Structures are given as structure tokens and as C-alpha cells.
Amino acid sequence: MTKIGYARVSTIDQDFEIQQQRLRAEGCVIVRAEKVSGASREGRTELATIIEFLREGDELIVTRLDRLGRDTRDVLNIVHECEQRGAFVTILDPHVSTRGEMGHIILTVLGMVAQMERRFIKERQREGIERAKSTGRYIGSKARIDYQKIRQLSAQGVGVTAIAKEVGCSRMQVYRVLSGAS
Numbered sequence: 804m805t806k807i808g809y810a811r812v813s814t815i816d817q818d819f820e821i822q823q824q825r826l827r828a829e830g831c832v833i834v835r836a837e838k839v840s841g842a843s844r845e846g847r848t849e850l851a852t853i854i855e856f857l858r859e860g861d862e863l864i865v866t867r868l869d870r871l872g873r874d875t876r877d878v879l880n881i882v883h884e885c886e887q888r889g890a891f892v893t894i895l896d897p898h899v900s901t902r903g904e905m906g907h908i909i910l911t912v913l914g915m916v917a918q919m920e921r922r923f924i925k926e927r928q929r930e931g932i933e934r935a936k937s938t939g940r941y942i943g944s945k946a947r948i949d950y951q952k953i954r955q956l957s958a959q960g961v962g963v964t965a966i967a968k969e970v971g972c973s974r975m976q977v978y979r980v981l982s983g984a985s
Contacts, residue, residue, distance in 0.1 A: 804860040807853055808834035811841055811870045815947075822866045829895065831864055841873045842921070844881075846975065854881070859889030866895050868913045873921045875914035882910060948972050953980045 808826030810819040819836045826834045833856075837849040844850070850871075853863060863885050865871045871894070872878040882892050882901055892910070893900040899909045935941035949970055956966045963981075967974045 804862065805833065805858070806831045806862045806864055807857070808864050809850055809853055809870065810834060810836035810866070811847070811850075812836075812838050813840050814838065822870065825866050825895065826864055829864055841869060841871070843874065844872070844877055850881070854884050854888070857885055857888040857890040861888075861890040862893055862900075863890060864893045864895065868894050868899075868910070869917045869920075872914070873917050875911070875918045878914040878917070879911065882907075948976060948980065950980050953977055957981055 806829065808823070808829070808831030810822035810826060812819045812822075815838055817838070819838070823834050823836055833853075835849040835853055837847060839846050841847075857863065868878065871881055871892070885892050886901065891901050893902075894910070894913070897913075899913065900906045901910065932941055953966055953970055956969060957963075957977075961969070963974050963977045966977045970977070
């Protein structure tokens with residue numbers, strides 16, 4: 804039986820060091836981490852790698868449920884995939900494990916609460932933006948990626964990997980900008 808930890812933060816500005824330390828303290832032999840939104844499974848390659856690696860009796864451990872996912876369906880699908888491989892999922896805060904039947908019920912309820920919380924946050928954010936717009940104080944968020952530079956480097960024949968390094972973003976973000984999906 805191997806304990807495998809998964810740490811996740813949503814933005815580049817956040818740090819997952821505390822999560823990693825806690826997972827190691829819980830006895831995780833392997834700890835994988837990534838900086839990607841938990842709103843969906845898209846782009847979460849470290850999580851996919853962990854699930855693929857899981858063997859019978861292994862345990863996937865995360866510090867909080869929202870690190871695993873913010874959508875109830877995603878969380879339950881992840882748990883189901885782990886169980887299909889004979890592995891368990893454990894959430895440290897609050898301590899819940901799929902080793903027992905009660906753990907499944909609690910995870911379902913916690914997943915629903917996380918999803919509701921996400922909706923409330925988005926609603927409050929939208930209301931705040933609308934209020935700021937109506938008073939003329941909303942200026943939008945600061946651009947994190949220089950789209951013009953990406954397009955310029957691409958036009959000069961620079962490859963996607965080199966562009967990503969130059970601009971300081973992922974290759975996927977470069978592809979999105981170049982495809983016009985940004």
C-alpha cells in the first residue's frame with residue numbers, strides 16, 4: 804500500500820508548499836502538485852498521472868476536498884476512478900476516507916457544499932463587479948499574458964515552447980492565444 808499525496812493551487816501567485824509538507828507528514832511517499840484551477844478536470848495532468856499510477860490498496864490523500872475538485876460530479880468521478888483501481892481516497896481536513904461506507908456519504912455532501920461555495924463566490928464576485936461598473940470604478944483585471952508578444956514571436960517563427968518560456972506561461976496558453984480562444 805502506497806500513500807500518494809496530491810497538492811493543488813489555483814493561481815501562479817499561490818504556493819502549495821504547506822500542502823506538500825502536510826502530505827509528507829501524513830506519510831505520503833509520493834507527492835504530486837500542480838497550479839491549475841479545480842473547477843474542472845481539464846489540464847490537471849498531475850492528478851491524471853496519480854490516478855493512472857494507483858494500484859490496489861493505494862491511498863490518494865489531499866489536504867482538503869476543494870484541492871481534489873470544486874464540482875461534486877468531478878469529485879465523485881475521481882473517487883470512483885480511484886476505487887475502480889482498488890485504491891482509497893482520504894481527505895485530511897475534515898478527516899474523511901472512502902475506506903468505509905460513511906466516507907462516501909460524507910464526501911458526497913462535502914462535494915455538494917464545495918460546489919455551492921464556488922457558486923456563491925462567483926455570484927458575489929459578479930455582484931461586486933457590477934456594482935463597481937455602475938459607479939465607474941471597475942477597470943478589469945490586469946492582463947497576465949502579453950498576447951501581442953506571443954503573436955509577434957509566433958510570426959517571427961519562434962516555436963511554442965520557446966514562446967512559453969519567453970512570456971512565462973504554459974504552452975497550452977500559447978496555443979489558446981494563437982488559436983484566438985483567449
